[in-house]
Amino acid sequence: MKKMILLLTILVAVLSCTTETKPDYIVLRGKILNKDKDKDKVQLSSLCYGNRSNIPVNEDGTFIDTLHVDAENIMLFHGGRLLYMYLEAGDDISVSFDMEDFNNSIKFSGKGAAYNTYLLEKSALIKESMAQYDNIYLLNESEYEIVSEKQEAKLLELLSNTENLPQEYIEREERNIKYGYLKQLNDYESNHGHYTKNADYKVSSSFLNGLEDIDYNNFTDFVFSYSYSNLLYKHLDKEAKKIADSLGIEQDVAYLKALNTLDNQKIKNIVSYKKAEFGITITADLEQYFSEYLKASTDEANNENVRKSYELQLKVASGNPSPKFTDYKNIDGSTTSLDDFKGKYVYIDVWATWCAPCKAEIPFLKEIEKKYHDKNIEFVSISVDQAKNTHKWEKMVKDMELEGVQIIADKDFESQFIQDYFIKAIPKFILLDPQGRIVTSNAPRPSEPNLATMLETLEL
Numbered sequence: 001m002k003k004m005i006l007l008l009t010i011l012v013a014v015l016s017c018t019t020e021t022k023p024d025y026i027v028l029r030g031k032i033l034n035k036d037k038d039k040d041k042v043q044l045s046s047l048c049y050g051n052r053s054n055i056p057v058n059e060d061g062t063f064i065d066t067l068h069v070d071a072e073n074i075m076l077f078h079g080g081r082l083l084y085m086y087l088e089a090g091d092d093i094s095v096s097f098d099m100e101d102f103n104n105s106i107k108f109s110g111k112g113a114a115y116n117t118y119l120l121e122k123s124a125l126i127k128e129s130m131a132q133y134d135n136i137y138l139l140n141e142s143e144y145e146i147v148s149e150k151q152e153a154k155l156l157e158l159l160s161n162t163e164n165l166p167q168e169y170i171e172r173e174e175r176n177i178k179y180g181y182l183k184q185l186n187d188y189e190s191n192h193g194h195y196t197k198n199a200d201y202k203v204s205s206s207f208l209n210g211l212e213d214i215d216y217n218n219f220t221d222f223v224f225s226y227s228y229s230n231l232l233y234k235h236l237d238k239e240a241k242k243i244a245d246s247l248g249i250e251q252d253v254a255y256l257k258a259l260n261t262l263d264n265q266k267i268k269n270i271v272s273y274k275k276a277e278f279g280i281t282i283t284a285d286l287e288q289y290f291s292e293y294l295k296a297s298t299d300e301a302n303n304e305n306v307r308k309s310y311e312l313q314l315k316v317a318s319g320n321p322s323p324k325f326t327d328y329k330n331i332d333g334s335t336t337s338l339d340d341f342k343g344k345y346v347y348i349d350v351w352a353t354w355c356a357p358c359k360a361e362i363p364f365l366k367e368i369e370k371k372y373h374d375k376n377i378e379f380v381s382i383s384v385d386q387a388k389n390t391h392k393w394e395k396m397v398k399d400m401e402l403e404g405v406q407i408i409a410d411k412d413f414e415s416q417f418i419q420d421y422f423i424k425a426i427p428k429f430i431l432l433d434p435q436g437r438i439v440t441s442n443a444p445r446p447s448e449p450n451l452a453t454m455l456e457t458l459e460l
Contacts, residue, residue, distance in 0.1 A: 025068045026091045026112075032061035032078065033098040033105070039079045047073040048223050050274045071223050084123070085116050086224075114164040115173075125158055126151065137191040141203055144188055152181040172224045179227035182210050186234055211235075217264035232267070250285045256292035265298055272296035273306070280309045281424050284442045286317065312422045316441040322432050323420030328382065329390075331397050331406040336380075338417075343434050345377040345458060347443065350418065350428040352385050353396045358427040362400060364446035368455075369403050375460035376434070379404035384412045384426065 030042065041054045042063055049072075055065040057078075067087065076083040076095075081102045087093065091112030098105035108116045129151050130136060136147065155177045159170060185208060193201035214228075216235055221228040236258045244254035252275070259271055276293045283289040290310045297303055316323070327335040338346070349365060351358035369379045381404055385393045390408060397406045409415035413423070421430065421441060429443040431454070439458075444451035 023090050024070070025066050026072070026087045026089060027093070028055075028065050028067060028087065029092075029094040029110070030055075030057075030063045031094070031096040032057060032063075033096065034100045035061040036079045036099060041078075043077040045075045045077065047075065047226050048229065049270060050277075073224070073226055084119065086119060087112060114162075115166075115169050118159070118162045118165060121162070122155060122158060125154060129154060135195055137188065137195045141188070141192075141207060144192075145185065145207070148181055148184045151184075152177055155180070172220065175221055176225040176227060179214075179221070179225050179231060182214070183227040183230050186211065186231060217262055217267065219264050219266045222264075222267050222270075233271075236271070249288070250283065252279055252283050253285055253288050253292055256289065256296055260292065260296050268296045269299040269302065273299065273302040276306045277309075278425050280306055280313060281422055282428070282442050284440065284444070286310065286313055309422070313441070316421055316438055318438055318440055320438050322430075322436050322438050323417055324436075325382070325409070325415070325417035328407040328409060331394065336405060336407045338436070341378045341380070341432075342436060343376075345434060345439075345460065346430075346432040347377060347379050347455075348430040348432070349379070349381045349446075350384060350421075350423055350426050350430070351381060352383055352426060353389065353392045354385070355426050361427055361446050362402065366403060368446050368451065371452075372455065372460065377455070377458075377460055381406050382417075383408040384415070384418060384423075386412045 028044075032042075035057065040057050042057060043052060043054050044065075044067075045052045053065075055063045057063045069087075070089050072087045074085050074087060076085055079099055081097070081099065083095070083097070083106065085095070091110070093108060093110045093112035093116065095116070096105070096107050106120060108120075129147075133139070133147075136144065139147065156174065159165075159173055159177065165173075188207075189201065189203045193199055211231070214231060214235075216232050218228070222232065236255060239258035239261070240251055240255040243249070243257050244251045247254070249257075255275065256272065259268055259275075262268055272293055276289075276297075280286070280289060280293070290306070293306060294303065297306075322338065324338045326337045326339075328337070330336045347368075349358075349361070351361075353359075365379065365381075372379075381402065383393045383406075385408060393408055396402070409418055412418075421428070427445065429445055430441050431439040431443040433439050440454075444454060
């Protein structure tokens with residue numbers, strides 16, 4: 001009996017020494033040839049989690065970092081160049097590229113190189129298959145479906161012919177290719193309608209039947225496949241619209257309600273935080289939004305961050321005195337303060353010349369200004385352009401013949417007024433009453449019909 005115990009002890013010891021434990025981190029190394037002397041970092045951006053990080057680049061173009069994640073689809077940025085990569089815990093991968101011949105010089109080596117090399121070949125195949133079409137979305141429905149099916153077949157063939165890929169990766173990638181095909185079909189309706197200038201265009205009833213079989217609770221595929229996560233987000237958008245219409249609630253609150261119909265808690269934690277991190281600062285229904293977020297998330301660290309933002313937003317809730325700005329530069333050369341508008345309603349537009357969504361609102365803002373020009377309301381546009389770009393602001397105001405009160409904040413996003421309103425994203429619209437109290441710190445955009453509805457309820 002003692003001999004048997006001794007043999008078992010030796011066997012356990014041997015197994016303990018020979019069995020490797022998979023690391024819970026990723027080592028990413030790199031070498032940039034012909035590095036721009038002014039660029040001293042590469043930026044990593046997670047497609048799944050949304051977080052970003054910077055890796056310092058040495059004088060000789062080398063860099064190295066350790067990522068403590070299980071798996072990541074990342075975008076690697078440097079000097080205006082973009083590289084997509086997939087990384088898994090246990091990888092020790094090196095990437096090199098020449099900034100003077102970026103696309104043709106990318107090379108991978110080490111553990112994890114096989115599937116990243118495959119991804120390069122996959123990207124080249126997709127690019128080649130699409131090159132023969134000026135705009136694939138101008139094809140009719142049946143032609144588009146045939147092209148998508150052929151591309152799916154080519155990708156599956158490439159995957160089958162690629163050597164040294166782990167079997168687990170192959171199985172996930174097969175599903176990813178299928179999701180890519182379904183994503184292409186799902187993208188067709190809106191894009192075809194846009195490019196054919198047919199806003200009412202609808203695909204046939206059977207065109208998207210494949211979407212009905214998707215399980216939206218697959219966390220493995222959510223992390224692995226960008227196409228899967230895109231389909232999930234589009235699914236939530238559609239479900240949110242149904243909920244918003246049926247219950248008469250805000251779209252962002254309805255989105256969280258739609259999210260809460262999922263079963264996978266890991267997916268809910270990631271999606272809810274990505275939405276709420278900034279969404280809590282712009283929602284028109286703070287209480288309900290926060291309540292619905294807490295139903296979706298069990299991640300305590302995320303919840304604490306969102307809770308802090310929620311508590312800050314309470315300070316600029318309806319009925320509270322508005323934070324003030326003083327002596328902001330006016331386009332006419334004078335200075336303007338918030339107190340100058342006492343006795344009037346004030347509709348504030350926080351924007352910047354570089355902000356495309358901001359500029360998209362300008363035609364609608366002009367219409368609103370025109371409609372209410374003789375009413376007791378001032379339309380104030382505050383630019384958060386940096387001081388060095390003041391000339392760009394001045395030029396755009398004049399070139400686009402912007403009306404209302406045009407002023408520029410004293411320290412762009414660091415301005416006290418901007419900080420007091422906890423503005424993290426623009427455009428941002430604020431409505432104040434004649435006593436300087438906040439009607440809403442998240443007013444509807446000029447392009448939204450409910451702005452006119454809100455203004456009609458005021459005693460202008």
